[in-house]
Amino acid sequence: MAGIVGSYALTKLQVRSIFTHSRQRQLLRIVGTAVMIIYAAITIFPFYVLFVRTFVSTKDSTELHLWIPPAQEISMDAQVGNLAVFYNLDLKRVKEALGIPQTEFLQSRITLKQISERYNIPPERIKGYFAGFHTYNGWITLLSGADFWLALGRTLLVTVASLVGLTILSIFTGYGLAGLRRRGQMIIYNVYLLQMVIPAMLIILPQFMIVQWFARLLPGYDSPGLLRSVIQLLIVVLINIKGGAVSTMIMTSFIGAIPKEIEEAAQLDGASQMQYMRHILFPLLKVPVASLVVIMLPQFWNQFLEPFVYLDQSNTTLLPLIQNLSGVYSTNFQILYTAVFVSILPLAVVYLVFRRFFIEGAMAGAVKG
Amino acid sequence: MVGTAMRLSRNALSYQNRAILIQYLFATPQLVLFLTLTVVPFFVALPVLFTDQANYTDPQINYVGLNNFTALFTDPGLQAEYLPALRRTVTFVAANYLMIYLLGLSLALLMYEIGFRGWFFTAVYLPLMASGFAIGYIAVMLFAVSTGTANLLLLKLGLIQKAIDIKSGTGTCVILPILVGWRWAGFNMAIFLSGLLSIPRETIDAAIVDGASYWQRLTRIYFPQMWPSFIMASTFCLIGSFGVFDELVAMGALYGGNEEAKLLSVFFFNAAFRSDRLALGMTMALETFLPLVLIGVFMQRLQRRLQY
Numbered sequence A: 001m002a003g004i005v006g007s008y009a010l011t012k013l014q015v016r017s018i019f020t021h022s023r024q025r026q027l028l029r030i031v032g033t034a035v036m037i038i039y040a041a042i043t044i045f046p047f048y049v050l051f052v053r054t055f056v057s058t059k060d061s062t063e064l065h066l067w068i069p070p071a072q073e074i075s076m077d078a079q080v081g082n083l084a085v086f087y088n089l090d091l092k093r094v095k096e097a098l099g100i101p102q103t104e105f106l107q108s109r110i111t112l113k114q115i116s117e118r119y120n121i122p123p124e125r126i127k128g129y130f131a132g133f134h135t136y137n138g139w140i141t142l143l144s145g146a147d148f149w150l151a152l153g154r155t156l157l158v159t160v161a162s163l164v165g166l167t168i169l170s171i172f173t174g175y176g177l178a179g180l181r182r183r184g185q186m187i188i189y190n191v192y193l194l195q196m197v198i199p200a201m202l203i204i205l206p207q208f209m210i211v212q213w214f215a216r217l218l219p220g221y222d223s224p225g226l227l228r229s230v231i232q233l234l235i236v237v238l239i240n241i242k243g244g245a246v247s248t249m250i251m252t253s254f255i256g257a258i259p260k261e262i263e264e265a266a267q268l269d270g271a272s273q274m275q276y277m278r279h280i281l282f283p284l285l286k287v288p289v290a291s292l293v294v295i296m297l298p299q300f301w302n303q304f305l306e307p308f309v310y311l312d313q314s315n316t317t318l319l320p321l322i323q324n325l326s327g328v329y330s331t332n333f334q335i336l337y338t339a340v341f342v343s344i345l346p347l348a349v350v351y352l353v354f355r356r357f358f359i360e361g362a363m364a365g366a367v368k369g
Numbered sequence B: 001m002v003g004t005a006m007r008l009s010r011n012a013l014s015y016q017n018r019a020i021l022i023q024y025l026f027a028t029p030q031l032v033l034f035l036t037l038t039v040v041p042f043f044v045a046l047p048v049l050f051t052d053q054a055n056y057t058d059p060q061i062n063y064v065g066l067n068n069f070t071a072l073f074t075d076p077g078l079q080a081e082y083l084p085a086l087r088r089t090v091t092f093v094a095a096n097y098l099m100i101y102l103l104g105l106s107l108a109l110l111m112y113e114i115g116f117r118g119w120f121f122t123a124v125y126l127p128l129m130a131s132g133f134a135i136g137y138i139a140v141m142l143f144a145v146s147t148g149t150a151n152l153l154l155l156k157l158g159l160i161q162k163a164i165d166i167k168s169g170t171g172t173c174v175i176l177p178i179l180v181g182w183r184w185a186g187f188n189m190a191i192f193l194s195g196l197l198s199i200p201r202e203t204i205d206a207a208i209v210d211g212a213s214y215w216q217r218l219t220r221i222y223f224p225q226m227w228p229s230f231i232m233a234s235t236f237c238l239i240g241s242f243g244v245f246d247e248l249v250a251m252g253a254l255y256g257g258n259e260e261a262k263l264l265s266v267f268f269f270n271a272a273f274r275s276d277r278l279a280l281g282m283t284m285a286l287e288t289f290l291p292l293v294l295i296g297v298f299m300q301r302l303q304r305r306l307q308y
Helices: A002-014 A023-053 A080-087 A091-098 A112-118 A123-130 A133-143 A146-180 A183-197 A200-217 A226-241 A245-257 A260-268 A273-284 A286-301 A305-310 A318-328 A333-353 A355-368 B002-045 B067-074 B076-114 B118-129 B132-143 B149-157 B169-197 B201-209 B214-225 B227-242 B246-250 B264-273 B278-307
Strands: none
Touching: A023 A333, A023 B076, A023 B118, A023 B132, A023 B149, A023 B169, A080 A133, A091 A123, A112 A123, A123 A133, A133 A333, A146 A183, A146 A226, A146 A245, A146 A273, A146 A286, A146 A318, A146 B002, A183 A245, A183 B002, A183 B227, A183 B278, A200 A226, A200 A305, A200 B002, A200 B264, A200 B278, A226 A305, A226 B002, A245 A286, A245 A355, A260 A273, A273 B002, A286 A333, A286 A355, A305 A318, A318 A333, A318 B132, A318 B246, A333 A355, A333 B118, A333 B132, A355 B118, A355 B169, B067 B076, B067 B278, B076 B118, B076 B169, B076 B227, B076 B264, B076 B278, B118 B169, B132 B149, B132 B169, B132 B246, B169 B227, B169 B246, B201 B214, B214 B227, B227 B278, B246 B264, B264 B278
């Protein structure tokens, strides 16, 4: 029902009124389209700037950059201390790559030229090591870190598990409450609606308490290790699939709108409730499932508070990882902007590919509340 | 004969009862999760509000009566922390609320008047794919005092004389609401658009025939029939902006030393997780948010009554 209402609503917009063809109307259309183009451009602008800024080193960030700056070589007169500040050089790795003994102490005032002379390293080798460092520093540092890929994997895992779990449980809830014909069903429905009006911060403070109680009962939670990581990720998934106002409203209204006669006919033919769900209900649910997925996908992918609170720093998803990075790379905003850009990119691509579903889902959600 | 009929009906009844029971059984798994993780915690936390529990692992817990509840009204030190946060939060919420109409409603009206444009909806809805956390970073990227791209651009164009500082009051109460409004524009537009679409076309055409101006149409025809949309957008905005957190963390409210970004949710988070004032923080969160929850419930009721 929800999705059908959504697409019906959209087609209704294309039905023209009897007054469509006046001249005033045409003028309005031109001006309106111009406004739309301008607003769309403004909307895209911050994302574009973010993309550009992933290539702007912290050193150059006080200048205005509206296009990707040309790649620069690092000057041989650059001091190690400054490089360390701007690019968060890991001196250990530098020494390893250039063949300098780890026992050597590199003063912060020393320049690359002096290093080349003192340790007999050809300047080309140093230049080679730092090639592209200036412009692509953010990308290189981020993509070469194992932390990033692990966090990305965890984000993906939590998102997919949450979507699948929420969909299945919400269908069950929708079936259980379908029609809201009884008082008990109405009460349960209203309890779910409550979730919409309680701020997340009010929920999580006491919730953390009860989750800790339960988690402590599980073996392996108290000591670091794989088991603890798995339990923590499971906690976040469970919080995501507990359902709420949106999932319950979508499923209940859709399943409630399916004629009762279909189920009765199935029962007369000897189908159990499970068989009815499996063979008749599920195939009918493509539309509400699509709505639910497109509404919840951004929420799960972009979740910050729960992973930030429940996951260890060594076991974190993408956004809390960026928060941790901001402590490590406090002077290198290039890598932080790169990380933020990368966190948006996958979802933006999915959105642009499946935009029809997202728009219909948004309209359906708006109609249903 | 009568007996058979009664037995039959009793059988039918028990069959129906069983069906009802099974229906409830299907609703149980998620309900158990929901109650355990959302409703039960409140009851578990109730006794804590009357103690001095400092954090989640505090071994020494003493009963302190109603101290936590009255601290907000009697402790000047606490007030000095809480009241500025409250003031900033209210300003932030008000600015956010304004943005719903400046962006969401106007864009919906624009789309309604000149017809549906898929590309435009796609563009307006795109920022919702970015996380609130990313929005905070984008705010810093655009309006950091010496490196913000928007700052540098506006200075170059001569539109501002002095760079805007994202770490100032303006940053939290003007710039951030604009960006949050920009992020939610597509969502609010969808709400208002569906409200507009539920208006019977005949009433609008009749108003045009009668020579009503656009403003008259808006206030007499459109808005009165869009009440559910207004209430829904208001509820979302109210609850969402009072609880704003991710954006503020990204702007440095937790570890970045950005004092101006410390709104209420940051205050409660710090009390519970970082500064060993768990019971106090929970009590104050409840005192602050409970009126909101009640308003939210009332608005939900109102919306449903208007819709059906």
